[in-house]
Structure formats: structure tokens, C-alpha cells
Amino acid sequence: MAKVVLDFEKPIFDLEQKIEEMRNLSDNVDLESEIKTLEKKVHQLRENIFSNLTRWQRVQLARHPERPYTLDYIGYMTTDFLELHGDRKFGDDKAIVGGFAKLDDMPVMIIGQQKGRDTKSNLYRNFGMPNPEGYRKALRLMQLAAKFNRPIITMLDTPGAYPGLEAEERGQAEAIARNLFEMSRFPVPIIVTIIGEGASGGALGIGVGDRMLMLENTWYSVIAPESCSSILWKSWDYKEQAAEALRLTAPDLLEQKIIDRIIPEPPGGAHRNPQQAAMILKDALVEEIRALQKIKPDKLLERRIEKFSKMGSWNE
Amino acid sequence: MPWFRRSKENISTENRKKEIPEGMWVKCSSCGEILHRQALEQNLWVCVKCNHHFRISSTDYFSILFDEKSFKELDAKMTSKDPLKFVDTKKYTERIKDTIIKKKLQYSNRYGTGKINKKKIVISCIDYGFIGGSMGSVVGEKIFRAAEKALKTKSPLIIISASGGARMMEAAYSLMQLAKTSAILAKLHEAKIPFISLMTDPTTGGVTASFAMLGDVNIAEPNALIGFAGPRVIKQTIGKDLPEGFQRAEFLLEKGFVDMVVPRKELKGTISNLIGMMAN
Ligand SMILES: [Zn+2]
Numbered sequence: 001m002a003k004v005v006l007d008f009e010k011p012i013f014d015l016e017q018k019i020e021e022m023r024n025l026s027d028n029v030d031l032e033s034e035i036k037t038l039e040k041k042v043h044q045l046r047e048n049i050f051s052n053l054t055r056w057q058r059v060q061l062a063r064h065p066e067r068p069y070t071l072d073y074i075g076y077m078t079t080d081f082l083e084l085h086g087d088r089k090f091g092d093d094k095a096i097v098g099g100f101a102k103l104d105d106m107p108v109m110i111i112g113q114q115k116g117r118d119t120k121s122n123l124y125r126n127f128g129m130p131n132p133e134g135y136r137k138a139l140r141l142m143q144l145a146a147k148f149n150r151p152i153i154t155m156l157d158t159p160g161a162y163p164g165l166e167a168e169e170r171g172q173a174e175a176i177a178r179n180l181f182e183m184s185r186f187p188v189p190i191i192v193t194i195i196g197e198g199a200s201g202g203a204l205g206i207g208v209g210d211r212m213l214m215l216e217n218t219w220y221s222v223i224a225p226e227s228c229s230s231i232l233w234k235s236w237d238y239k240e241q242a243a244e245a246l247r248l249t250a251p252d253l254l255e256q257k258i259i260d261r262i263i264p265e266p267p268g269g270a271h272r273n274p275q276q277a278a279m280i281l282k283d284a285l286v287e288e289i290r291a292l293q294k295i296k297p298d299k300l301l302e303r304r305i306e307k308f309s310k311m312g313s314w315n316e
Numbered sequence: 317m318p319w320f321r322r323s324k325e326n327i328s329t330e331n332r333k334k335e336i337p338e339g340m341w342v343k344c345s346s347c348g349e350i351l352h353r354q355a356l357e358q359n360l361w362v363c364v365k366c367n368h369h370f371r372i373s374s375t376d377y378f379s380i381l382f383d384e385k386s387f388k389e390l391d392a393k394m395t396s397k398d399p400l401k402f403v404d405t406k407k408y409t410e411r412i413k414d415t416i417i418k419k420k421l422q423y424s425n426r427y428g429t430g431k432i433n434k435k436k437i438v439i440s441c442i443d444y445g446f447i448g449g450s451m452g453s454v455v456g457e458k459i460f461r462a463a464e465k466a467l468k469t470k471s472p473l474i475i476i477s478a479s480g481g482a483r484m485m486e487a488a489y490s491l492m493q494l495a496k497t498s499a500i501l502a503k504l505h506e507a508k509i510p511f512i513s514l515m516t517d518p519t520t521g522g523v524t525a526s527f528a529m530l531g532d533v534n535i536a537e538p539n540a541l542i543g544f545a546g547p548r549v550i551k552q553t554i555g556k557d558l559p560e561g562f563q564r565a566e567f568l569l570e571k572g573f574v575d576m577v578v579p580r581k582e583l584k585g586t587i588s589n590l591i592g593m594m595a596n
Contacts, residue, residue, distance in 0.1 A: 312453030
């Protein structure tokens, strides 16, 4: 696949390419120390760029087409994945995938929104925009998990629920609302991770849980910066400002006490080393599940409702 | 915020949207008929000629539904904060201030207790005039407390919705109100306390995708626009005109997402009967 390089990633790639070229001439012993110096430089450059990312740049990273998606994480993190299909009412939505899998030998239910990588797979996945039957499939799988007492892991990565005519006819709003309602009362641990784009109700539709994790270079908000720009600024040109105003990055949401934990990504972002990104997430998920499994179901539910009850900010 | 620290009596409780201007005569925004204000009010703000249901305020709904003087408001002093210091073309704090002072709209929503045909209930009602009925932290918190009150007093809960969607200026906090309100309704469900959702024009976005669709019984006012995505966005997505009546109350009835479409005049009676069927 052709490499996609974001504007602000370019200096890093240029330097990396230079090192690569020098390596190809590495018969010459003298180059070795020069390569080392350059590697140090790349490292510093990357640190520099990534510690000063704007919110809009984070959004761009969250949407990077080479970023690992739900099925990639499932592939790296779990064994024996058994994908399950269909909502038993209408059809099988390809924008939400899920099934049983083993995580560190533990049977779990794992569900996530799924994007495609090229035109063909994006059409197949509807660009990761679920229809009502996607949310209803997710609900059915979570009911299965609750029935057999398996922890639920969900992964959020969508530009939004699909705003189509049939989606409305089949009750997009009801499907999302029902999931929020039911996810509040499944007596098994639920861990939610934002792995890419967390766009509004479409993401939240599988996003109620006991612990909320967010990968370092992702975003989560009530609206995408472009749409926010078009509504509030009445122009599509203010997406950078909108991203800043929305405070939608992982550190922002941790500060707002909406998420519990930021999951670090490999140097340069998850797309530079998907497998490593998945291993970091896996360790965190195992740790979180083990901790939640010690809590009695009644207590777990009480804490889950209490967690959400605190979210918000008002004057009295 | 000093502009709020005034007694409630000093601020007009007129939360009616601009659709109903001042003056003795009111033009129906649907059929154009010129209507006498007093007659219109007596007809519960429904056009006698075309049955258009005007957008009305929480105050109006409370007076339509409740036995005289039985409504008691709770936490009336709760107001919006600006946790993110949100600025677009205008500061969020300015928007709130303007809404309260210039537009004389005090509440994004209100909640309290009251009696419908002598039956005690808890109610929460959104005011569409307040930043488009958008759901920020205050709307979510008041609905949460209304449901808690219903739980504690074992009284049926009614929520009246009218909303353009989420309060963008509260970003992720706004989004979390969907989960927060749905979570407490799950608790109400387990306690077997009836919850009736009334959707009025318009009920869209996050409000529809949370509490509004979760009623034991979902009621809609005639011709109310109800949906997840707004019609404009859907039209853009599919690149076609939308069919007549799409996303209207009657359409949702046909598709199975509301139980009944109830004209305003029958609202009190219908809700009262429903409560009688469900509550102990
Ligand atoms: Zn009329």
C-alpha cells in the first residue's frame, strides 16, 4: 500500500528515508556513526512534533488510513476469534463487527466499529458508519455475553451513525438509545476503548461501560470539527478552531473526567506500528478486566450509573 | 454569575419561541390564517383551521397537563456553566446571557412534581427556545434528578422533548448526557415505574437517541418532526429530496417507533389514562 504521510509527519519521513538510503550503502564503515547521529535526530524530531500536536493534528492521526482498525486489534490481541453476524431482525451491518474471542486465554465478547482501507472495502463497511441493525447486532452480542457471564470489550471508531433515509425508517435513534439503556444494566464488566474517531451518538451507541480508555491519538466529541465549523462558523473553513474549541483529545477528556485512562501509542502513532499498539492495549485491557472481575455485579452496576451521573458541569 | 442571582420573580417566565409574537393577532405559520390570540390560547395553541400545533413553552405544557396549581418546580436555580470556555463566533457565556436577558428565556428545561387528574407524577420539559432545546449538562442533570425523584417517590415520570440536538458548546459533556439519562431510566425500568415520553416539534439528535425514544409508551404531537439526523443532513447524504411526511410523527407511528400520535387537547386525558393502566 502506498504510504500516506501527513504534513507534519513529513520531516520525520524525510529523515527516515535518508537513514534508509545510507544503510543501503553501509559497506562503508564510516557511515555507521553518522547513521546513529541521524537516528538520534529522528527520535528528537519525533518527540518534538508529537509533544506539540494541535488538536486538529490529533484528529488527522485518528483518521490516518493506515491506522489499525477493530479487526486489526482483534487479530493482534486475541486468539480464536469467532465472528458472529446479524441482528436477527433485518440484516448484518458490516460497519460493526463482533464476536467471541480469547484475550489472554479469557473468553470475552469483543465488538467494534469497522472502517475500510480502500474504496471497495470502505463501500463494504459503509465508511464505518453503522445503520440501526449494526447497533442491534451489537446489542444481541452483548446480551449473549451477559447470558454467559463474559466481559464485553467495545472499540469505538466511526465518523458517525449513518444519516440515511432507511436508517431513519428503521429507527437509528431508537437503536442507539436502546443500547445506552441496556449497556447501563448488563451485569458483566464492560470496557470501552476509543481507537480512532469517536463521533457523537454513533460512537457512543456501543460506548457505555465501567472503564473508558482512549488511545493517545484519537478524538471523542459530540460533533466532528468540520460539522461544528459549518454550523457555528457557518463555513467549513474553521475546522482547526472548532477542534480546539471542542477539546476533544484524550488528555482533554481525561481532564473532563469522561475517560479513565489514556493508552499510549508507539512512537509516531499507532499506524507506525500497529502490532505494538495492539500489545499495549491488550495489556491494559487484561489488567482492567481482572480488576473489574473482582467487583460483585450489583456493585458494578451501581458504580456504572454513578460514573455517568457525575458527568457534566453546571451551576446551582 | 451575577446576572442569574436575581429572584425568580424578576425574570419573565415567558419561554415561548419567537413563533408566537406579541400582539392581539397571530398568523399561523403553517396555513397563514390570522388567529385571535386569546382564542388560540384557549385552543391550547393549536390552529383551528389547519390543526398546526404551535411550539409552546414548558409553562404552557404544565398548565395544559396539571391540575390547577399542583406543579412544584425543583432546582429552578440550576444554570449552565461554561466548563470548556467555548468560543466560536461568540462566547458561550454570552450566548447564555443573551438567551436569559435579551430573549427573556430562563430555562433550558424544568422539572418538578405535579398532579394529573389527582395522580402524582414527576415531569421534565425542555424549552425549545433556549438555544434550540439543545441538551447540555443542565438538561441532562435535571432529567437525571427527575428520574431519581420518580424513583424515590414511586411516581410515574413524564418527559416532554423538543430539541435540535446536542449542545455543541459543551462538547463531550453534552454527549455524555445521552448515556447519563439513559442509565437512570434503566434504573427506573427495573423499579417498574412508568415512564411516558412525549415528543413535540422538533425532537432530533441526541435527545431522540436517548431518553425520548425510551418511554414505556412513546407519544408524539401531530406532525412533529422526530428523527436522529436532521432532514438537511439526510438530503445531503442521499442527494435526493425526502418523501412527503418523512420523519413526521405519523411516519414514526407507521414505522413503529411511537405508540400514538395525540392532539394537544387529548393529551391530559390520554396521559392520565395511561398512568392508570401502568401505575400501582
Ligand atoms: Zn393553521
